[in-house]
Amino acid sequence: MATYNYVEPTNSNLVCCICRAPFVDPVTTQACSHTFCRGCISEALEHSLQCPVDRLPLTPEDLTSAGPLIRSLVDELLVSCPNNDCPHVCQRDLLQGHLDACEFLIVDCPEQSCHQMVVRKDAVNGACIHSAVICSECYAEVAMSEYEAHSSTCPDSACSCEHCATEISKSTIELHGETCERAPVVCTHAPNGCSWKGERRLRDGHISSCPYEAIKGFFIIHKDTTAALKEENALLQAKIDALQGHLRATTRDLQVAKAALGPWYTNAVNRTEAGLPIHHPPRSRAPTSASLNPATSPQPPLPGPRASISTLGSDAPNPAPASVTPTHVNATPGPSNTSHDWRAHSSRPSPNISHNWDPSSLTARSIARDVVAPIDLGTSLEGSLHGLRESMVTLSTTVDSVGRRSEIALTNETVRLNEEVMSVRAHLHGLRMQVHAIMMDRNTQVTGRVDEGGGITEGAWIPTRFSQVPGQPQIPLSITKL
């Protein structure tokens, strides 16, 4: 016996290191005391005459049977029967005894003419199980080996009704159960609540006295009504579902629209209230712009944001040029100004210009603020866009006019400055001429004096000579030496 099916894992000390299975007929080497199966070590020695574990020289004569302790340990290992379907488990040394009697051992069919195999337990009665037999009930041909299975399911086999004890065939028993007089049944009004139970033959007697029988007509009507109501209910339920879906879709759309509109979105309920605080800011801003810009005429109280756009768009550009133009006229110096005035002029124009330009620029800024900011949330988005477009047009016109104005002002200023520069140049020329004349005069005097032989009084003379010239700026001393 070469293979065993060990039921449990084996202690590794009982395993042959050549076949890795528990020892079978264990032998031990005399020299090194290693144990192997007899079959394994004999084969190994045919290949190489040395111990597989430590490679010491070894011959078959050096092997002795292992001690009884090892033999009994491996013989007592539990193995299962190798035959299919056999559940037998026993000690290894007892397996051979079991195999001799195992019912699941495959043997030849006892019938000489049959060449098939059969498990031993089916061969004990000496008959060939492969030969066909005829079912005594349904007269079908069935193999002997399948006869038992067939007879339990044969439709024609007889059985008795469990209620009336009548003998009937298996195939008709279900049919009989529906009509059997003694079969237990419930009242026909059981669905309505009657709790009567009894044999079928007694039911007719019960029904004549059944309280539910009296109101049989009501049950029919009731049933119809309930069915109609149920149907209607289902219809309504479907409608509700559809409407809920619609509502959900609409809510989603509304939220999307709300998100898209942003601050434009106001509820119909609080739209009128929301209008008030928005009307407020321009009204509070109006006085500040008026105080900053005294040149502009005080604005009338604004009736509403829409009105403020139109009033500012039309009014604001008008006062600004009015305030600018006169100052320009004042500031522009005449070309015929005397030389005495130019010093004062040099400082005057710049503050004047800044004074005149500041308010106008502020006005422009306040216009811009008032035109854009008061978006009327009371109107529709379209109306607001229209209003915004209008104010945009106004704004561009304003910017245009302001640009033109500033251009005119710049031209005026440039002309004025040019003229002033010209006059200053003329002055300067006059002065140069004067100084030249004086220098010439003095040179002639000095040369005359030097010729007389006196250079000592020169220092004292110059101041007195210069002080006699009226309206002349003090000339530094260094210039005299030129």
Add this chain to the structure above:
Amino acid sequence: MASISARRLSKELKEIMNEGCPVGITLLKAEDFVSWQFTIQVMGESLYKDEIFTLLFRFDRDYPISSPAVQFVTVDGKVSPVHPHVYSNGHICASILGSEWSPVLSVISVCVTLQSMLASCKKKERPADNDRYVRHAPDNPKKTQWHYDDDTV
């Protein structure tokens, strides 16, 4: 009935599945009881750091009485390690695969031995007669008459 080699190999395979391979060795293919493949990698500091080789085992019906044919795979882009006992065609000159084979040895023990053979290598070089051997080498390394001349590596 299954042959002795099949029973022995099925036991070894079950052990590998249950307990796993030693570090650096992985089972690549064991679909039958004719040939198995393992990858082998030398762990720690060595000349073969980060190199992975594939070992091919071929068993005959007499396994484990006779040794398996073991060699490195040198096809499909795989190479044999450069080692004084390993030829460029993957054949290995190791006594335990020839005369020193013992039925006690197993597939895993051969892997571990070869792993330590690579790990103890001092110099990466082919055997001196590599070219001559490779030209005439048989397909199965077991058919070669090995002359083991170096016990140090």
